[in-house]
Amino acid sequence: MSELIDAVRERYAAKALQMARPGVTGSLDLSCGLTEAERTERRVEWRAIDDTALVDRVESGGTVTSTYLSSPATRAELTRLVQAERVCCGTAGWALRDDGDRLRVTVQAESATCCGDDCCGATYSSDELASVGITARASLGCGNPMLLADLRSGETVLDLGSGAGLDVLLSARRVGPGGHAYGVDMTDEMLAVARENQAKAGVANASSLKATIEAIPLPDASVDVVISNCVINLAADKQAVLREARRVLRPGGRFAVADMVALAELPADVKRSLDQWAGCVAGTISVDEYAAALRDAGFNGIAVEVTREVRLEGVDGAIASAYIRATA
Ligand SMILES: C[S@@+](CC[C@H](N)C(=O)[O-])C[C@H]1O[C@@H](n2cnc3c(N)ncnc32)[C@H](O)[C@@H]1O
Numbered sequence: 001m002s003e004l005i006d007a008v009r010e011r012y013a014a015k016a017l018q019m020a021r022p023g024v025t026g027s028l029d030l031s032c033g034l035t036e037a038e039r040t041e042r043r044v045e046w047r048a049i050d051d052t053a054l055v056d057r058v059e060s061g062g063t064v065t066s067t068y069l070s071s072p073a074t075r076a077e078l079t080r081l082v083q084a085e086r087v088c089c090g091t092a093g094w095a096l097r098d099d100g101d102r103l104r105v106t107v108q109a110e111s112a113t114c115c116g117d118d119c120c121g122a123t124y125s126s127d128e129l130a131s132v133g134i135t136a137r138a139s140l141g142c143g144n145p146m147l148l149a150d151l152r153s154g155e156t157v158l159d160l161g162s163g164a165g166l167d168v169l170l171s172a173r174r175v176g177p178g179g180h181a182y183g184v185d186m187t188d189e190m191l192a193v194a195r196e197n198q199a200k201a202g203v204a205n206a207s208s209l210k211a212t213i214e215a216i217p218l219p220d221a222s223v224d225v226v227i228s229n230c231v232i233n234l235a236a237d238k239q240a241v242l243r244e245a246r247r248v249l250r251p252g253g254r255f256a257v258a259d260m261v262a263l264a265e266l267p268a269d270v271k272r273s274l275d276q277w278a279g280c281v282a283g284t285i286s287v288d289e290y291a292a293a294l295r296d297a298g299f300n301g302i303a304v305e306v307t308r309e310v311r312l313e314g315v316d317g318a319i320a321s322a323y324i325r326a327t328a
Contacts, residue, residue: 001236004277005212008234009187011278012163015140016189019164020196042084049077055102068103078103083312123147124166131173132201138164138193141229142280142321143258143307146170150254154178155224158248160213160241160257161185161231165194165206171227172206181206182223184213214240216248223248228257230321233283242297249328255299257324260284261306264318281312284319299326 053068068074075098082096082105097104123144124136140163151157151174159168162183171181185191185208194208211217213228214237226245235241245255262284276282285293287304294302302325309320 003274004236004283005186007274007278012140012187013189016164016187016193019138019193020189042081045077045081049074049081053103064107066105068105070098070101070103075103078105124170128170132166132169132197132203134164134166134169134197134201136166138166138197139229140164141167141258142260143229143323145227145229145256145258146174148258148323148325149225149227149256151175151179151225156222157181157225157227158216158218158223158245159183160216160226160228160245161234162194162208163190163229163231165197165208167227167229168194168206168208169198169201169203171225172203175205177205179205182218183208184211184216186210186212214244216244218248220247221250221253223253224250225254225256228259230259230280232257233260233280233285234278235283238285239293239296242293242299246297246299246328251328253328255294255324255326255328259290259322259324260310260319261290261304261322262286262318263306263309263320266315266318270315276315281315281319287322290322290324294324294326299328301325301327 049068050066053071053074054066055069056065056067058065068078078096082094085094085107095106097106124139124146128146129136145159145167149157149171151171153174153176155175156179157168157171157175159171159181162168162185165183168181168183172179175181183194183206185194188210191208191210198206198208209217213231213235226249232238232241249255260280263286266282266284270276271282273282287306290304291302304325305323306320307323309317311317312319
Protein backbone atom coordinates (compact mmCIF):
# COMPACT_ATOMS: atom_id res chain seq x y z
CA MET A 1 0.00 0.00 0.00
CA SER A 2 2.84 2.42 0.82
CA GLU A 3 4.25 1.68 -2.65
CA LEU A 4 1.02 3.06 -4.15
CA ILE A 5 1.05 6.15 -1.94
CA ASP A 6 4.70 6.80 -2.83
CA ALA A 7 3.92 6.48 -6.56
CA VAL A 8 1.01 8.92 -6.26
CA ARG A 9 2.99 11.39 -4.17
CA GLU A 10 5.94 11.25 -6.57
CA ARG A 11 3.73 11.90 -9.58
CA TYR A 12 1.92 14.88 -8.07
CA ALA A 13 5.10 16.36 -6.63
CA ALA A 14 6.42 16.34 -10.22
CA LYS A 15 3.19 17.90 -11.50
CA ALA A 16 3.40 20.61 -8.84
CA LEU A 17 6.94 21.44 -9.88
CA GLN A 18 5.77 21.71 -13.51
CA MET A 19 2.99 24.07 -12.44
CA ALA A 20 5.46 26.17 -10.50
CA ARG A 21 7.73 26.37 -13.54
CA PRO A 22 5.88 28.31 -16.23
CA GLY A 23 7.00 28.56 -19.83
CA VAL A 24 7.76 24.91 -20.49
CA THR A 25 5.24 24.57 -23.27
CA GLY A 26 7.41 25.63 -26.20
CA SER A 27 9.69 22.69 -25.65
CA LEU A 28 6.70 20.34 -25.34
CA ASP A 29 8.02 19.46 -21.91
CA LEU A 30 4.62 18.48 -20.57
CA SER A 31 5.15 14.79 -19.87
CA CYS A 32 3.16 14.03 -16.78
CA GLY A 33 4.48 12.75 -13.47
CA LEU A 34 7.19 10.56 -14.95
CA THR A 35 10.26 9.71 -12.94
CA GLU A 36 13.34 11.73 -13.86
CA ALA A 37 14.75 8.76 -15.82
CA GLU A 38 11.48 8.21 -17.70
CA ARG A 39 11.21 11.90 -18.46
CA THR A 40 14.76 11.93 -19.84
CA GLU A 41 13.91 8.94 -22.03
CA ARG A 42 10.72 10.63 -23.25
CA ARG A 43 12.64 13.81 -24.09
CA VAL A 44 15.20 11.78 -26.06
CA GLU A 45 12.35 10.13 -28.00
CA TRP A 46 10.76 13.48 -28.86
CA ARG A 47 14.13 14.94 -29.80
CA ALA A 48 14.80 11.98 -32.10
CA ILE A 49 11.54 12.41 -34.00
CA ASP A 50 12.05 16.19 -34.09
CA ASP A 51 15.54 15.73 -35.54
CA THR A 52 14.20 13.33 -38.18
CA ALA A 53 10.96 14.91 -39.32
CA LEU A 54 10.00 18.22 -37.62
CA VAL A 55 9.48 21.04 -40.14
CA ASP A 56 7.80 23.67 -37.99
CA ARG A 57 6.66 24.42 -34.43
CA VAL A 58 4.51 27.39 -33.50
CA GLU A 59 2.68 28.45 -30.36
CA SER A 60 -0.50 30.43 -30.74
CA GLY A 61 -3.42 31.08 -28.43
CA GLY A 62 -2.12 28.59 -25.89
CA THR A 63 -1.76 25.77 -28.44
CA VAL A 64 1.59 24.45 -29.62
CA THR A 65 1.43 22.93 -33.12
CA SER A 66 4.32 20.83 -34.38
CA THR A 67 4.35 19.87 -38.07
CA TYR A 68 6.21 16.77 -39.25
CA LEU A 69 7.00 15.36 -42.69
CA SER A 70 4.82 12.30 -43.04
CA SER A 71 6.14 8.77 -43.43
CA PRO A 72 4.85 5.45 -42.09
CA ALA A 73 7.67 5.32 -39.50
CA THR A 74 7.04 8.92 -38.34
CA ARG A 75 3.29 8.31 -38.16
CA ALA A 76 3.82 5.18 -36.03
CA GLU A 77 6.26 6.91 -33.68
CA LEU A 78 4.11 10.04 -33.27
CA THR A 79 1.04 7.88 -32.63
CA ARG A 80 2.94 6.04 -29.91
CA LEU A 81 4.32 9.21 -28.29
CA VAL A 82 1.05 11.14 -28.36
CA GLN A 83 -0.75 8.14 -26.89
CA ALA A 84 1.88 7.92 -24.14
CA GLU A 85 1.44 11.62 -23.30
CA ARG A 86 -2.32 11.25 -23.16
CA VAL A 87 -2.27 8.39 -20.67
CA CYS A 88 -1.64 10.75 -17.82
CA CYS A 89 -3.97 12.93 -15.87
CA GLY A 90 -2.97 16.54 -15.97
CA THR A 91 -1.38 16.58 -19.39
CA ALA A 92 -3.08 19.05 -21.63
CA GLY A 93 -5.04 17.83 -24.69
CA TRP A 94 -2.62 16.08 -27.03
CA ALA A 95 -3.81 15.31 -30.57
CA LEU A 96 -2.29 13.99 -33.78
CA ARG A 97 -3.76 14.97 -37.16
CA ASP A 98 -2.88 13.39 -40.49
CA ASP A 99 -2.82 16.06 -43.23
CA GLY A 100 -1.52 13.89 -46.08
CA ASP A 101 2.14 14.76 -46.52
CA ARG A 102 2.26 16.45 -43.12
CA LEU A 103 1.46 15.18 -39.62
CA ARG A 104 0.46 17.73 -37.01
CA VAL A 105 0.77 17.30 -33.25
CA THR A 106 -1.10 19.82 -31.12
CA VAL A 107 -1.02 20.32 -27.39
CA GLN A 108 -3.10 22.86 -25.54
CA ALA A 109 -0.57 24.46 -23.30
CA GLU A 110 -2.97 26.43 -21.16
CA SER A 111 -5.85 24.01 -20.99
CA ALA A 112 -5.76 21.58 -18.12
CA THR A 113 -7.96 19.13 -19.95
CA CYS A 114 -7.00 15.99 -18.13
CA CYS A 115 -6.14 13.72 -21.02
CA GLY A 116 -7.56 15.63 -23.93
CA ASP A 117 -11.11 15.53 -25.12
CA ASP A 118 -11.23 11.78 -24.86
CA CYS A 119 -10.57 11.65 -21.16
CA CYS A 120 -11.81 13.26 -18.04
CA GLY A 121 -11.52 16.98 -18.70
CA ALA A 122 -12.32 19.53 -16.07
CA THR A 123 -14.59 22.33 -17.28
CA TYR A 124 -14.44 25.75 -15.70
CA SER A 125 -15.96 28.88 -17.14
CA SER A 126 -13.68 31.82 -17.82
CA ASP A 127 -15.66 33.84 -15.27
CA GLU A 128 -15.01 31.22 -12.59
CA LEU A 129 -11.30 31.19 -13.38
CA ALA A 130 -11.14 34.97 -13.48
CA SER A 131 -12.75 35.13 -10.02
CA VAL A 132 -9.63 33.53 -8.53
CA GLY A 133 -7.12 34.81 -11.07
CA ILE A 134 -5.56 31.47 -12.01
CA THR A 135 -5.70 29.45 -15.21
CA ALA A 136 -7.32 26.06 -15.77
CA ARG A 137 -3.81 24.70 -15.89
CA ALA A 138 -3.99 24.61 -12.08
CA SER A 139 -6.51 21.76 -12.41
CA LEU A 140 -5.63 18.10 -12.64
CA GLY A 141 -9.23 17.13 -12.14
CA CYS A 142 -11.72 15.16 -14.19
CA GLY A 143 -14.77 17.36 -13.80
CA ASN A 144 -15.98 20.46 -12.02
CA PRO A 145 -17.38 19.74 -8.55
CA MET A 146 -18.82 23.27 -8.45
CA LEU A 147 -21.46 22.01 -10.89
CA LEU A 148 -22.82 19.53 -8.32
CA ALA A 149 -21.99 21.05 -4.97
CA ASP A 150 -24.60 23.86 -5.05
CA LEU A 151 -22.59 25.80 -2.46
CA ARG A 152 -24.37 28.37 -0.34
CA SER A 153 -23.20 31.40 1.53
CA GLY A 154 -21.74 30.60 4.96
CA GLU A 155 -21.08 26.90 4.32
CA THR A 156 -17.94 24.96 5.23
CA VAL A 157 -16.46 22.98 2.36
CA LEU A 158 -13.74 20.35 2.33
CA ASP A 159 -11.85 19.34 -0.84
CA LEU A 160 -10.21 15.91 -0.65
CA GLY A 161 -6.89 15.91 -2.54
CA SER A 162 -7.01 19.59 -3.31
CA GLY A 163 -3.89 19.78 -5.51
CA ALA A 164 -3.13 23.32 -6.65
CA GLY A 165 -6.27 24.55 -4.90
CA LEU A 166 -8.52 25.70 -7.75
CA ASP A 167 -11.67 24.05 -6.34
CA VAL A 168 -10.82 25.28 -2.83
CA LEU A 169 -10.53 28.86 -4.05
CA LEU A 170 -13.72 28.65 -6.12
CA SER A 171 -15.54 27.17 -3.10
CA ALA A 172 -14.21 29.90 -0.83
CA ARG A 173 -15.54 32.55 -3.22
CA ARG A 174 -18.96 30.84 -3.36
CA VAL A 175 -19.40 30.43 0.40
CA GLY A 176 -18.23 33.99 1.05
CA PRO A 177 -16.53 35.48 4.11
CA GLY A 178 -18.99 33.78 6.47
CA GLY A 179 -17.97 30.36 5.18
CA HIS A 180 -14.67 28.50 4.82
CA ALA A 181 -13.04 26.12 2.34
CA TYR A 182 -10.47 23.54 3.45
CA GLY A 183 -8.21 21.62 1.11
CA VAL A 184 -6.44 18.45 2.23
CA ASP A 185 -3.46 17.13 0.29
CA MET A 186 -0.54 14.90 1.21
CA THR A 187 2.03 16.30 -1.25
CA ASP A 188 4.21 19.15 0.05
CA GLU A 189 4.95 20.47 -3.44
CA MET A 190 1.21 20.71 -4.23
CA LEU A 191 0.49 22.43 -0.93
CA ALA A 192 3.18 25.00 -1.77
CA VAL A 193 1.55 25.70 -5.18
CA ALA A 194 -1.90 25.89 -3.54
CA ARG A 195 -0.70 28.40 -0.94
CA GLU A 196 0.91 30.51 -3.63
CA ASN A 197 -2.30 30.42 -5.70
CA GLN A 198 -4.31 31.43 -2.64
CA ALA A 199 -2.00 34.36 -1.96
CA LYS A 200 -2.29 35.45 -5.63
CA ALA A 201 -6.08 35.17 -5.48
CA GLY A 202 -6.25 37.15 -2.23
CA VAL A 203 -8.69 34.67 -0.72
CA ALA A 204 -8.78 34.76 3.10
CA ASN A 205 -11.43 32.15 3.94
CA ALA A 206 -9.50 29.07 2.82
CA SER A 207 -6.89 26.77 4.39
CA SER A 208 -4.64 24.06 2.97
CA LEU A 209 -4.02 21.18 5.35
CA LYS A 210 -1.30 18.57 4.98
CA ALA A 211 -2.77 15.11 5.57
CA THR A 212 -3.95 12.02 3.81
CA ILE A 213 -7.61 11.83 2.94
CA GLU A 214 -7.74 8.53 4.83
CA ALA A 215 -7.21 10.52 8.08
CA ILE A 216 -8.78 13.96 7.74
CA PRO A 217 -7.60 16.44 10.39
CA LEU A 218 -11.03 17.96 11.05
CA PRO A 219 -13.55 17.25 13.83
CA ASP A 220 -16.66 15.11 13.44
CA ALA A 221 -19.69 16.81 11.86
CA SER A 222 -17.79 20.02 11.07
CA VAL A 223 -18.32 20.27 7.29
CA ASP A 224 -21.38 20.99 5.11
CA VAL A 225 -20.03 19.77 1.79
CA VAL A 226 -17.24 17.37 0.82
CA ILE A 227 -15.98 17.85 -2.71
CA SER A 228 -13.14 16.12 -4.56
CA ASN A 229 -11.85 16.07 -8.10
CA CYS A 230 -10.18 12.99 -9.55
CA VAL A 231 -8.57 11.82 -6.29
CA ILE A 232 -10.52 9.05 -4.57
CA ASN A 233 -9.57 6.65 -7.39
CA LEU A 234 -5.96 7.21 -6.28
CA ALA A 235 -6.57 6.13 -2.69
CA ALA A 236 -5.45 2.64 -1.77
CA ASP A 237 -8.07 2.40 1.01
CA LYS A 238 -11.22 3.94 -0.48
CA GLN A 239 -13.41 2.69 2.36
CA ALA A 240 -11.30 4.63 4.87
CA VAL A 241 -11.63 7.79 2.72
CA LEU A 242 -15.41 7.49 2.48
CA ARG A 243 -15.75 6.74 6.22
CA GLU A 244 -13.73 9.88 6.93
CA ALA A 245 -15.84 11.94 4.52
CA ARG A 246 -18.98 10.70 6.29
CA ARG A 247 -17.49 11.39 9.74
CA VAL A 248 -16.62 15.04 9.05
CA LEU A 249 -19.96 15.81 7.35
CA ARG A 250 -22.82 17.22 9.39
CA PRO A 251 -26.06 15.21 9.26
CA GLY A 252 -27.61 16.03 5.88
CA GLY A 253 -24.24 17.22 4.55
CA ARG A 254 -23.48 16.69 0.85
CA PHE A 255 -20.83 14.58 -0.89
CA ALA A 256 -20.29 16.04 -4.40
CA VAL A 257 -17.37 14.46 -6.17
CA ALA A 258 -15.90 14.16 -9.66
CA ASP A 259 -13.88 10.97 -10.07
CA MET A 260 -12.83 8.24 -12.47
CA VAL A 261 -14.70 4.93 -12.44
CA ALA A 262 -14.19 1.56 -14.12
CA LEU A 263 -16.73 0.48 -16.73
CA ALA A 264 -15.09 -2.88 -17.36
CA GLU A 265 -12.45 -5.18 -15.91
CA LEU A 266 -9.02 -3.67 -16.56
CA PRO A 267 -6.23 -5.86 -17.96
CA ALA A 268 -4.11 -7.47 -15.22
CA ASP A 269 -0.93 -5.67 -16.30
CA VAL A 270 -2.74 -2.31 -16.10
CA LYS A 271 -4.08 -3.14 -12.62
CA ARG A 272 -0.53 -3.97 -11.46
CA SER A 273 1.07 -0.83 -12.90
CA LEU A 274 2.02 1.80 -10.31
CA ASP A 275 2.24 4.34 -13.14
CA GLN A 276 -1.32 3.55 -14.24
CA TRP A 277 -2.45 3.79 -10.63
CA ALA A 278 -0.90 7.22 -10.23
CA GLY A 279 -2.41 8.18 -13.62
CA CYS A 280 -6.01 7.71 -12.38
CA VAL A 281 -6.54 4.43 -14.25
CA ALA A 282 -5.61 1.33 -12.23
CA GLY A 283 -7.20 2.49 -8.96
CA THR A 284 -10.67 2.97 -10.43
CA ILE A 285 -13.59 0.91 -9.09
CA SER A 286 -16.91 0.21 -10.77
CA VAL A 287 -20.03 2.33 -10.31
CA ASP A 288 -21.61 -0.49 -8.27
CA GLU A 289 -18.54 -0.82 -6.05
CA TYR A 290 -18.48 2.96 -5.53
CA ALA A 291 -22.15 3.02 -4.55
CA ALA A 292 -21.72 0.02 -2.21
CA ALA A 293 -18.68 1.65 -0.55
CA LEU A 294 -20.68 4.85 0.00
CA ARG A 295 -23.56 2.83 1.49
CA ASP A 296 -21.14 0.97 3.79
CA ALA A 297 -19.75 4.30 4.95
CA GLY A 298 -23.28 5.39 5.95
CA PHE A 299 -24.30 7.62 3.01
CA ASN A 300 -27.83 7.86 1.56
CA GLY A 301 -29.24 9.28 -1.65
CA ILE A 302 -26.37 7.91 -3.71
CA ALA A 303 -26.27 8.82 -7.41
CA VAL A 304 -23.46 8.12 -9.86
CA GLU A 305 -23.58 9.74 -13.30
CA VAL A 306 -21.01 8.63 -15.85
CA THR A 307 -20.07 11.73 -17.83
CA ARG A 308 -17.42 10.69 -20.29
CA GLU A 309 -15.72 7.49 -21.42
CA VAL A 310 -11.97 7.53 -21.78
CA ARG A 311 -10.39 6.55 -25.08
CA LEU A 312 -6.90 5.35 -24.27
CA GLU A 313 -4.90 2.50 -25.70
CA GLY A 314 -5.09 -0.56 -23.46
CA VAL A 315 -8.08 0.72 -21.48
CA ASP A 316 -10.24 2.03 -24.32
CA GLY A 317 -13.80 2.40 -23.03
CA ALA A 318 -12.93 0.70 -19.72
CA ILE A 319 -12.73 3.84 -17.59
CA ALA A 320 -14.80 7.00 -17.47
CA SER A 321 -15.18 10.20 -15.54
CA ALA A 322 -18.25 10.43 -13.33
CA TYR A 323 -20.11 12.71 -10.97
CA ILE A 324 -20.94 11.12 -7.63
CA ARG A 325 -23.44 12.55 -5.18
CA ALA A 326 -24.56 11.33 -1.75
CA THR A 327 -25.98 12.65 1.49
CA ALA A 328 -24.67 12.08 5.03
C1 LIG B 1 -5.24 14.16 -9.88
S1 LIG B 1 -4.68 15.33 -8.69
C2 LIG B 1 -6.15 16.27 -8.46
C3 LIG B 1 -5.90 17.56 -7.76
C4 LIG B 1 -7.12 18.48 -7.63
N1 LIG B 1 -8.24 17.83 -7.00
C5 LIG B 1 -7.55 19.02 -8.98
O1 LIG B 1 -8.69 18.83 -9.38
O2 LIG B 1 -6.71 19.63 -9.64
C6 LIG B 1 -4.58 14.37 -7.21
C7 LIG B 1 -4.17 15.14 -5.94
O3 LIG B 1 -4.54 14.37 -4.81
C8 LIG B 1 -3.48 14.25 -3.91
N2 LIG B 1 -3.64 12.93 -3.27
C9 LIG B 1 -3.70 11.73 -3.89
N3 LIG B 1 -3.92 10.75 -3.00
C10 LIG B 1 -4.01 11.36 -1.79
C11 LIG B 1 -4.25 10.88 -0.45
N4 LIG B 1 -4.43 9.59 -0.22
N5 LIG B 1 -4.29 11.79 0.54
C12 LIG B 1 -4.11 13.12 0.29
N6 LIG B 1 -3.88 13.63 -0.94
C13 LIG B 1 -3.85 12.76 -1.96
C14 LIG B 1 -2.23 14.40 -4.76
O4 LIG B 1 -1.16 14.88 -3.99
C15 LIG B 1 -2.68 15.39 -5.82
O5 LIG B 1 -2.46 16.70 -5.42
